[in-house]
Amino acid sequence: MIHGSFGENGQLFFAIELITDYGLNLPVDSMLDTGFTGFLAINQQDIESLGWSYIGRDTLRTAQGETLFKIYLGKLILNEQEYEIPVYAGNEITEVLLGSEWLKILPLLVNYEAGILTLG
Template structure:
């Protein structure tokens, strides 16, 4: 198992944020702050309005239970950089997400 240290910052309400980069298919890198969500068991979730700029590959759609009830997520294969290391991961896109969510 690979281990790495990632540094974050606490928000006004003691939420924990990490800086990550979303890496678009055309090489564009978008630096964002991701909220660490211990209740979110997938890698990453973002608002679907950001999809067009990223040019990621669509995988499938899933209905998932969230704190607000059932929600539809479109799943894409995305590329992110966390702590100078690149990852190809499933990224969950949905409407109404106000933060980039980084799961556990």
């Protein structure tokens, strides 16, 4: 189980580790975005430094309309477990985003009043 934190405006943040193709684990804060239907989204500029393999393109509906994203095969550690997942990259992404696909395999518990936020 991974414990998260609440942002100033009610955002849900979780610490994860991105694993580069060079074997480095980079800790980052990620925001859970239930409107994003993939596993992970990251800025294109940031993804280039990770050395992940490009696997294709896909169009997703976003708040700005349909957007074309590059997709990479990435690795991360979440809840002390390593995952190899498709990662969406775009120039307009300002946060590392965890998507709703995680909610299909990991339970989410949120209680703002009690300050409880867990995933897994």
